[in-house]
Amino acid sequence: MLFYDSNHIQMIPVNILEKYNPSIKTYYKDEIIFNEEDIPKFYYQLKTGKVKMFNLTEEGKEFTQGFFEKNTSFGEPPLLGTFDYPASAMCLTECEVYVLKKKVFLKLLKEHPDIHLKFTKILCNRMLYKAKIMKELSIHPPEHRILTLLHHLKETSKTEGLYEVQLTRQQISDLTGLRVETVIRAVKHLEKTKKLILKQRKVYI
Numbered sequence: 722m723l724f725y726d727s728n729h730i731q732m733i734p735v736n737i738l739e740k741y742n743p744s745i746k747t748y749y750k751d752e753i754i755f756n757e758e759d760i761p762k763f764y765y766q767l768k769t770g771k772v773k774m775f776n777l778t779e780e781g782k783e784f785t786q787g788f789f790e791k792n793t794s795f796g797e798p799p800l801l802g803t804f805d806y807p808a809s810a811m812c813l814t815e816c817e818v819y820v821l822k823k824k825v826f827l828k829l830l831k832e833h834p835d836i837h838l839k840f841t842k843i844l845c846n847r848m849l850y851k852a853k854i855m856k857e858l859s860i861h862p863p864e865h866r867i868l869t870l871l872h873h874l875k876e877t878s879k880t881e882g883l884y885e886v887q888l889t890r891q892q893i894s895d896l897t898g899l900r901v902e903t904v905i906r907a908v909k910h911l912e913k914t915k916k917l918i919l920k921q922r923k924v925y926i
Contacts, residue, residue, distance in 0.1 A: 732766055732794040732843070733829070733836055735819075741829050743821040754796075754810040754818070761799035761806055764826035767791055770816025773895075774808040785895035787847075788813075798844060800826060846877065863907040866897045868916060871926045886924040 745768060748754060754765065757776060772795055774786040786808045789795040799806050800823050821829070830837040850873055861869075870893065875884040886893075890908070894901045908924060911917045918925040 732792070732840065737829070737833065737836070738766065738819055738821070741821060741825050743819040743825075746818050746820050748812045748816045748818060750812055750814055752812050754812065755806055757807065757809045758805045761796065762823050764794065764800060764819075764821040764823065765796055765810075766794040766819040766821075768817040768819055770818075771813040772810055772816060773813055774810050776808050784898065788892065788895075797840065801840075801844075863897070863899050863903050864911055864916070866899065867893060867904065867907050867911065868926075870896055871917065871924070875926055883918070883925045886926065888924075 743764075743766075748770075754772065755761075767789060769791055771791075772789045774789070774795060776784045776786060778784065787795070796806060796810055798804075830840070871884075871886055874886065874888075878884060888896070890901055890904050893899075893908075894904045897904070899907070908917070908919070912919045916926075
């Protein structure tokens with residue numbers, strides 16, 4: 722995965738969003754919301770549930786681009802950049818999603834520059850994270866990749882002191898392109914070298 726939204730920042734406050742009459746659609750676990758190369762027509766914001774964005778290689782291998790949870794939005798860049806979706810979005814749980822037509826979403830941004838600015842800041846942060854992780858995937862060993870991911874999550878959460886990582890070993894695997902077995906070994910090694918702390922199987926940094 723190249724992005725994990727750990728802050729659960731509400732992208733558009735519901736009281737504002739509802740003024741623009743979004744529909745609320747229910748999706749079921751494993752249901753696809755949109756596919757890679759689809760034309761973007763809607764803004765999506767999670768009311769409940771969890772979504773992942775991913776690509777499939779020509780060999781059928783899945784590469785996770787991001788996880789998104791309650792109150793967060795996903796798939797916005799194509800709405801602003803007028804290009805097709807670069808990844809697919811699938812529900813990991815049953816989800817309720819606010820759905821707003823593209824032209825109405827753009828109208829909302831024009832009428833609320835503070836929200837527009839928040840989008841700009843968060844999208845820039847996602848771009849920075851992707852640049853960091855792509856570098857890690859190309860040249861660094863597993864331990865370094867994992868630490869880069871965990872330090873980024875801690876920085877974006879603005880946590881002072883010990884930070885509890887809200888990711889499973891499988892999710893760390895998805896986010897770094899590593900095998901789960903490799904993640905497990907690397908996490909144990911990082912504990913031994915005092916780069917992180919393990920408490921009841923939970924990871925802290």
